[in-house]
Amino acid sequence: MRRRIPVLATGVVLVAVGIMISLGFWQLRRLHEKEALLAHYAAARGLAAEIAWTAKGVDENQLYRRARLTCSAVTGHSSIAGRSRAGDLGMAQTADCTLPDGVTARVVLGWSRQPNAAAHWRGGEVRGIIAPGPRLVADPALGGLEANAIPDPSEIPNNHLSYAVQWFLFAATALVIYALALMKRGPSAS
Structure with a gap:
């Protein structure tokens, strides 16, 4: 007997993983924005005027x-x-x-x-x-x-890289847990 993959649960997990990955990339963009802002502040601090x-x-x-x-x-x-x-x-x-x-x-x-x-x-x-x-x-x-x-x-803290890594790890963890849950499921009765 073949195992059937539940469509709704798989869709929910994939949407959640997609959101987590996009949040990780958003944090990477914020990292670069914050680095530019901190460089601007450092330059402003050196201005004598x-x-x-x-x-x-x-x-x-x-x-x-x-x-x-x-x-x-x-x-x-x-x-x-x-x-x-x-x-x-x-x-x-x-x-x-x-x-x-x-x-x-x-x-x-x-x-x-x-x-x-x-x-x-x-x-x-x-x-x-x-x-x-x-x-x-x-x-x-x-x-x-x-x-x-x-x-x-x-x-000024710049923690965006660690936040990005966390979001990517959350996404990977969700996929691993879901894969394990699918493997533990018994075969469906068709």
Whole structure:
């Protein structure tokens, strides 16, 4: 007696495997896009020219560039986990600023071991590096704080190759399991 291959189950497995393989190739495309983006950020970090924080704010293409802004009014202070330039763990001290044109911006003033150590800072000219968020990491530090770690695009993870490998392995595993299930099936009664 011959074994009959179930059409519906085989179709479902093949569609699932096709989706997994296409997700693997999508991750490979994302890998190349991310590598290009990281190379752009690394190049931007090396540019000496300073840009102004505009009424439009900043976009992803301006990350890691040197920039300046004028903080006309501070609307709030906070602290978030951060590292000093020396690599010590502590608190990055931030201020929410209103610029002369009414736009708001977040500024990382500097680093301290204590939360809200820069609550007395009331604004002024800020120069620094644009970090994701976006936020301007002051360089030099302001408000009597120590220097915060400089934003570094090499800290952005690029896991797309491992994700692609996972999707291809999932597809292969699904095919192997399905093949084993078909072999374990007894012959169909016709």
